[in-house]
Amino acid sequence: MYSEVFCKVYNEFGWNYYPEIFGELLLTWLKRNNVTPKTAMDLACGTGILCRILRAAGMEAAGMDLSDGMIAIAWENDPQGQYTVADMTTFRPADAYDLVTCTGDAVNHIPELGDVRRIFENVYSYLAPGGYFVFDLLNEKEVSDSEPFEMDFTETTRVWFQMTRPGQNRVHLTVRVYESGVLALEEVIRETIHDPGEICRMLQQCGFRVIRCADCLLEDSGHGTTWFIVARKEHSNE
Ligand SMILES: C[S@@+](CC[C@H](N)C(=O)[O-])C[C@H]1O[C@@H](n2cnc3c(N)ncnc32)[C@H](O)[C@@H]1O
DSSP, X not given: OOOHHHHHHHHHHTTTHHHHHHHHHHHHHHHHTTOOOSEEXXXXXXXXXXXXXXXXTXXXXXXXXXXXXXXXXXXXXXXXXXXXXXXXXXXXXXXXXXXXXXXXXGGGGOOOHHHHHHHHHHHHHHEEXXXXXXXEEEOGGGOOXXXXXEEESSSSEEEEEEEEEEETTEEEEEEEEEETTEEEEEEEEEEEOXXXXXXXXXXXXXXXEEEEEESOSSTTSOOOSEEEEEEEOOOTTO
């Protein structure tokens, strides 16, 4: 998944708008709630945009992603950053972080709930007491079969996309890249819709307090196409 070519399309097609919007909302949420993290880890960081935003806001931010292609682009977008190729279902860094994020429906890339639970257990282990885990989830109501969409990516490269729902909880994004009219790549990004209620119960079972699970991060920001979840690791005396 996330081949080198697809990562380039992701970076240049304009998908970076999502971590940009998420970053803005998150910084406002932190400010309004008097939360001042010093260190942050962005899981499934993709092209490094959110890390760059968090660093610009004064945090020491690091990112990790399963895809070599995404991490290579993250280094290009954010040469001062710290990036690692790893799998978030097994990732347990030695350092503790005040804030852990995971955006762009990255959790929906994990089909098995057992693996989602493993991610939560891992995050709980390296989140500092009092720290926050903020992530998003696809909102089932916002995902439907779409008409195919095509665009010229460069003079010789044409890109084709289509979102489909092959089964009740499944979402496929098919991407085809044509070079001078010849199909050069077809990639299917497979996602699974998880029930936000079940995800919140799982967070609680892993020790978190769920602070927010809503289709907007800020009451006055308008509703998004995803669920926003904020979970906190309480101090042991709370
Ligand atoms: C839709 S992209 C989102 C990237 C970025 N967070 C953003 O908001 O733009 C999903 C990302 O999840 C990553 N990913 C999928 N499974 C992963 C795993 N098990 N561990 C770490 N990263 C993973 C992919 O490589 C991809 O970069």
